[in-house]
Amino acid sequence: MPEMTYREALSLALREELRRRDCFFLMGEDIGAYGGSYAVTKGFLEEFGERRVKDTPISESAIVGLAIGAAMLGACPMIELMTINFSLLAMDQIVNHAAKIHYMSGGQVAVPLVLRMPTGGGFQLGAQHSQNLEGWFAHVPGLKVVTPSTPYDAKGLLKAAINDGNPVIFVEHSLLYGMRGEVPEEEYVVPLGQAAIRREGTDLTLIAYSRMAHVALEAADKLAARGISAEVVDLRSLRPLDVDALVRSVQKTNRALVVEEAPKSGGFGGEVVATISDQAFDFLDAPVGWVGGADVPMPYTRPLEALAIPDADKVVAGVQRMMPGRFR
């Protein structure tokens, strides 16, 4: 099976759609002449032309609004927002409009629109360029939110999102674009709302999404060296959330720990913790653990930035708090 990067997988998905349907077009800042700030659309302007690949002014709100309006009428736009941080400038359009138009109109019009945007920090980009806001979007009825962590999922989920018929916040991760992985030649889809078991285990379940899924796998390796068998569940979708997968895993292992990059307090991780507590209480040997980002604006300097983001050691420490007996 061919191998490619996360970035290439996304590019491939977009190319396939652009070639297949004339109604499909892209809009975003610097996606054309510049080739995309994360190079996902490199070469697209040359191949598809200005009509299909539109560079926009720096007007996030208008861009998203335009896409909403176009999607409502059968054109098929896809938006790239340079980072999730800038989605804040389009919050009104995303939350007050895209998410609600189908409902408010009594089902008369839908908003089939995918908004791609990278999330996360770790490049010393500072507080305003390093946020994880996907949890905020997961709180809005009418939106769907997906967070692929591998090239395979990136392509498959993007294809699924494009065909979902609803507004989907497609959250990539800035540190994953260079990650390599297997991607089938034939067309395939990864359904929304389905988590993936990245690693099977029996002693506890680590639950994560996006880049933290890899941190959880790293932590699982470290735990294995101590004789603790961790199962790793990669959520892949935040809304809809695959509650069944979580419950099934906890039924097996009896312990769960959530790993999230976003600041812990008020975060989406809390939703996962509460859901497990509510649905799988009888199978728990301990309260559900939770490791999240530091509750601070992201600092610039490298050593402090490293402290603010969860890593494998912090996860292992979280597991130790939960199962101290296994660490003696």
Added chain:
Amino acid sequence: MSDRLDDLGRDEALRLYRQMVLIRLFEERAAQEYAYQKIGGFLHLYIGEEAVAVGAISTIRQDDLVVSHYRDHGHALAKGSDPKKVMAELFGKVTGLCKGKGGSMHLFDVEHGFLGGYAIVAGGMPIAAGHALASQYLGQGRVVLDFFGDGAANEGEFHETLNVAGLWKLPIVFILENNLYAMGTRVDRASANPELWERAQAYNMPGQRVDGMDVLAVRRAVGEAVRRARAGEGPSLVEALTYRFRGHSMADPARYRERAEVESWSGRDPITLFSAALQEAEMLDDAGSQRIHDEVAAQVEEAVRFADESPFPPPEALYQDVYAEG
């Protein structure tokens, strides 16, 4: 006014007159039903502004589109929405345009090309531009009329939208309904330059101000803008100076307006003005005018009765239409 009426012809002129009367009587009746608690939430009345919606919408085709803001009953009715379904929507009944899910501020009528109804000031603007973009992209040849108020002209989305629309020459006409007040704030207390039509220049499109109480003046200005848009020449901004005879919404005694100002504008009631012009051109007489009023009043009563007798949506409707079925 009468010499311009000749272009219009008697039938079309009376159609416009009837539409304005429909909006007026509909809004007055809605106000009453709100007082009786049949309508809840916010209710923003279009009384006094009828000439803008009617004049503007008379220039476009059935398959063109209209986007409005929360003072949207007039636009919906002028675009052809059934008064029964509009009233039922205000009453929150399942037979309303949006099955009771939208309410007064979020009217949608896809069948008649009326696409909202948005409660966020200027929120509908980029979306309207998006409709124009779709038409351009798919080669449909449709034009979009986007209505918004003087308050919206200071929102970032106004500027972003006009910029992109001007840049990409989208087939859209921006119609700024300047009724001098954004809720309680007079336009000269909110805008560094209250000549709002001049903003068009910054975005490389024609802009003008017209008398929003004169339905034919509105029609003339918007008609030209529509022609431009349809010919691919790009968007325009038409600022219609108008006045709302009632407060911003229900329960607004509008103390921020001087009595003298209100009286002066009331003397320029667009329906009275048009009626006088029609009478002068011998297209309408007292009996005809009375007949139109009576017919429209009956139509509005029927709408209220329909709304009253319709059921509310069932409880399971709460969870319907959150998502579209893929």
Added chain:
Amino acid sequence: MATEVIMPKLGFDVEKAKIARWVKHEGDQVTKGEVLAEVETEKVTLEVEAYDSGTLIQIVSPEGTEVPVGQVIAWLGQPGEKVEAPVPAPPPPAQEKPAAAPAPAPTAGQAPAPPAPPLAEHAVRVSPVAERLAAEKGVDLAQVTGTGPGGRITKDDVLAAAEQTAAGKPAAPSPQAAPGVQVVEPTPMRRAIARRMSESKRQIPHYYLTMQADMTALMDLRRMLNEGVPDEARLSVNDFIVKALALTLLEFPDFNAWYENDRLERQPQINIGLAISLEQGLIAPAVLDCGSKTLRQIARDAHSLAERAREGKLQPEEMAGATITTSNMGMLGVESFQAIIVPPQVAILAIGTVHPAAVVNEAGQVVIRQVCALTLSADHRNSDGAVGARMLGRLREYLEHPGALLS
């Protein structure tokens, strides 16, 4: 005919307003659109306009009074017209002697749900606190029946078990049976039913009321509604009774209550338990929120409940959330019976078979009607026969005029 002038809704969050000043006075002529009065809300003073023309014949709310939105503040009409006095409320029905309590009959009860499939057969569901307490007090969890959601053993269950042991009743195995006697050891479910039924009869002073309902109209309506309808969507007689009971309980909230801590706690939702007979015993899961459901919704939910009960797939709220229970022995040919109340509920309705009977009508003739005996068992600590009779009578009224059940 005089027309009322009401206090209008003056804003989305306005509940009441004060009459600041009457601009028009009694006897004045009023034209539609004219200002009648000035009213004050918390935020602002507004004008109330007349929606009709006429003479202001009566001012009901004088200046300075605060009036809720929607209430009448004045009347418009013809000069000299009198406003009709409001119709007085109908007098309460006469007191009746409570019926005597005849011999008891064993019936419906409630038992915890069978353990959910994923757990191992002998695994015990128990809360962490209960587990700790059990260890402290030396209680064998295998002998405890759980009353928590899904049959989970709770703190209360462990404490109760500990008490019993302390009272000197050992959890020792039963004595050897005599030869030829076949011993039937009760299942945990049967044990739990036994415990609950005894407790109910011990604690609750039951009284019983029976009424005969004329079901002829209801049976006709049911036949009409079921015409051409597939089996799974057909309405049963019980569905009608549940709907009628829900409507009745809206008017008699004291019967939709739990008696706990020596006081009556009216429940916010009407959850009607349906006694369902399973192979292993009797359970009474609830159709939730009947007060908000139509007849068809109730029918659908009752059907689903029965199916899921057989598959062991009931939700904890359905198992433990009933606010009142019904038991229908009609299909078994029982004419009437008295059921045992399921604590902490305060009533239970026993429904007999619908059968033709000769009755004497108003004209004194003997006619054949479809009748059904309804027996209410109620808790005499918190209701008396008179109110029980009124409640049962209202239920009967709904059943005998089934049009109201179609809402």
